[in-house]
Amino acid sequence: MTPGGQAPIGNVDLVKQLNGAAVYRLIDQSGPISRIQIAEQSQLAPASITKITRQLLERGLIREVDQQASTGGRRAISIVAETRAFQAIGIRLGRHDTTITLYDLTGKSLCEEYVPLPERTQQALEEALFTAIGRFLEQSQRKIRELIAISVILPGLVDPYSGVVRYMPHITVNQWPLVENLQKRFHLTAFVGHDIRSLALAEHYFGASRDCDDSILVRLHRGTGAGILVNGQIFLGSNGNVGEIGHIQVDPLGERCHCGNFGCLETIAANGAIEQRVRHLLNQGYPSKLTLDNCQIDAICKAANRGDPLACEVIEQVGHHLGKVIAIAINLFNPQKVVLAGEITEAHKVLLPAVQRCIDNQTLSGFRQNLPVVISALNHGSAIGAFALVKRAMLNGVLLQRLLEGN
Numbered sequence: 001m002t003p004g005g006q007a008p009i010g011n012v013d014l015v016k017q018l019n020g021a022a023v024y025r026l027i028d029q030s031g032p033i034s035r036i037q038i039a040e041q042s043q044l045a046p047a048s049i050t051k052i053t054r055q056l057l058e059r060g061l062i063r064e065v066d067q068q069a070s071t072g073g074r075r076a077i078s079i080v081a082e083t084r085a086f087q088a089i090g091i092r093l094g095r096h097d098t099t100i101t102l103y104d105l106t107g108k109s110l111c112e113e114y115v116p117l118p119e120r121t122q123q124a125l126e127e128a129l130f131t132a133i134g135r136f137l138e139q140s141q142r143k144i145r146e147l148i149a150i151s152v153i154l155p156g157l158v159d160p161y162s163g164v165v166r167y168m169p170h171i172t173v174n175q176w177p178l179v180e181n182l183q184k185r186f187h188l189t190a191f192v193g194h195d196i197r198s199l200a201l202a203e204h205y206f207g208a209s210r211d212c213d214d215s216i217l218v219r220l221h222r223g224t225g226a227g228i229l230v231n232g233q234i235f236l237g238s239n240g241n242v243g244e245i246g247h248i249q250v251d252p253l254g255e256r257c258h259c260g261n262f263g264c265l266e267t268i269a270a271n272g273a274i275e276q277r278v279r280h281l282l283n284q285g286y287p288s289k290l291t292l293d294n295c296q297i298d299a300i301c302k303a304a305n306r307g308d309p310l311a312c313e314v315i316e317q318v319g320h321h322l323g324k325v326i327a328i329a330i331n332l333f334n335p336q337k338v339v340l341a342g343e344i345t346e347a348h349k350v351l352l353p354a355v356q357r358c359i360d361n362q363t364l365s366g367f368r369q370n371l372p373v374v375i376s377a378l379n380h381g382s383a384i385g386a387f388a389l390v391k392r393a394m395l396n397g398v399l400l401q402r403l404l405e406g407n
Contacts, residue, residue: 013401019044020404021397023052024061024081028395032065032078053079055404060085081105085145089133089188090386092195093117093154095170095222098129100136101383102143107206107391110143112383122173130185137186149399150182151191151386153198155223157241163192169223169258189399191389197234197243198385199378200227203339205391206384207377212336216329218245218322219380220342224266228333235333245329246270250321265325269318271297271343277314286310301346315347319354326355326373327362334367341376348375 022042027033030041039049056062065078083105092099094117101112115132119125133150156168163179182190200209200217209215213232219225224246228235235242246266247259254263255273267273278295282288288310290303303311326338338359344351352373359368378384393399 017397017401019048020052020055020400021395023049024056024397024400025395027056027062027079028081031062031080033080034076034078036076038079059404061400061403086148087144087146088148088387088390089137089150090383090390091129091133091150091152092381092383092386093129093152095155095168098132099381099383100133101387102136102140103384103387103390105391105394107202107384107387109382111140113139120171122171122176125171126176126178126181130181133186147188148403149189149191149390149393150186151193151389152178152182153193153195153383153386153389155195158192158194159239160191160193160236163190165192189393189402191386191393193385193389194227194241195385196225197227197236198388199341199376199380200229200339201234201392202378202384202388203227203341203376204229204232205388208339208374209337214333214335215337215339216326216333216335217339217341217376218326218329219376220269220271220318220322220340220344221380222271224269224322226329228329228335230333245325248325248328250324265321269322269344274300274314274318274344277317278310281310281314297343298346301344304347304350311347312350315344315350316354318344319351320358322351323355323358324362327359330359330363330367330371335371338371338373339376340373341378341380345375 022044023038026038026041035049035053039046053062061082062079063082065080086105087110088103090101090103096118097114097116099112099114102110104110113136117125117128119128154165154168157166159166163177165173165176165178167173178192179190196219199219203209203217204215209229213229215229217227226243226245228243247257247261247264249261249263250265250268251263255267256262257264257267274297275295278290278300279292282290282292282295288303289308290299290311300311300314304315356373359373390399
């Protein structure tokens with residue numbers, strides 16, 4: 001299967017999919033747009049544009065709007081994408097919970113539910129997750145006009161080609177065929193992806209990296225990982241999993257990581273590691289307004305923003321090590337933008353300067369010039385990354401073609 005969730009197809013069908021996707025993308029991203037403008041920008045024959053737009057109109061995926069001003073001949077009718085008539089379910093599956101959200105095709109959240117999922121076996125987790133999805137669908141029925149897909153993002157190792165989950169950090173999974181099981185249970189096209197890489201794609205569609213095609217998103221949460229976009233596409237590598245920057249060694253004499261190595265970035269730049277460092281310093285007698293009873297990541301960030309010396313020192317240390325690894329990624333991928341996500345970004349006034357110093361000292365001058373390092377514009381704990389997989393499947397024609405063919 002392709003990363004969009006489709007098996008290999010014949011040349012004729014592939015051409016049909018690609019042409020339909022090219023037309024739909026222009027309408028979605030540049031509408032209102034006329035058929036003449038679509039033909040000019042897509043370089044497809046006018047007859048092909050007419051046929052494709054007729055199919056899209058009949059399926060209700062686009063609609064005609066007010067005519068454009070005349071340039072001498074008959075006034076051209078404009079076309080826009082229809083976004084309110086179709087919905088998708090996005091699911092963020094965390095280590096102990098899930099967020100289920102109903103989205104329209106613009107990425108607008110129509111309703112959302114948070115559900116604890118303490119189950120610790122693959123079978124129990126799937127049963128609890130599917131029960132939660134079924135209940136959510138029943139409760140959201142009035143908001144749904146046509147449900148076109150369901151998508152799940154999660155931590156671990158995911159095969160986006162087969163829709164199989166190979167590894168999760170908190171439970172044992174045995175080649176979990178999540179996409180296949182979702183499609184059997186809910187009779188919807190389904191997608192599955194890695195949470196951080198999918199968030200990077202969402203950032204490109206809806207957030208801070210909308211203005212560039214090459215970007216790196218780094219997220220600090222329970223772990224540390226990255227999503228890399230090249231030419232507007234998630235960089236996946238040969239087996240669908242890249243961006244594990246949390247396991248780059250930054251301190252050979254550091255703490256042992258759960259991966260088995262020592263001094264990985266994740267042992268320093270992750271919520272648990274940050275909180276543990278603060279507790280250690282408090283026990284050593286370092287002065288701070290933080291206390292052992294109140295040193296969670298949000299409290300640490302607030303203290304750093306107020307200038308607390310212990311909190312600032314810890315955040316700066318995180319920024320220093322994080323900056324070293326980001327500098328490596330910049331030298332490797334030469335992105336147009338770096339986006340940071342996670343709870344620690346609440347202390348961005350302390351964090352960003354530390355990161356920037358490393359970038360300035362350790363990257364090629366041509367790579368760091370005019371390179372913004374910004375904070376994510378999205379809620380990294382939401383299911384927007386899951387919806388981004390649906391959006392991608394519409395824009396690359398995978399899901400679009402299924403809708404046109406009635407599958």
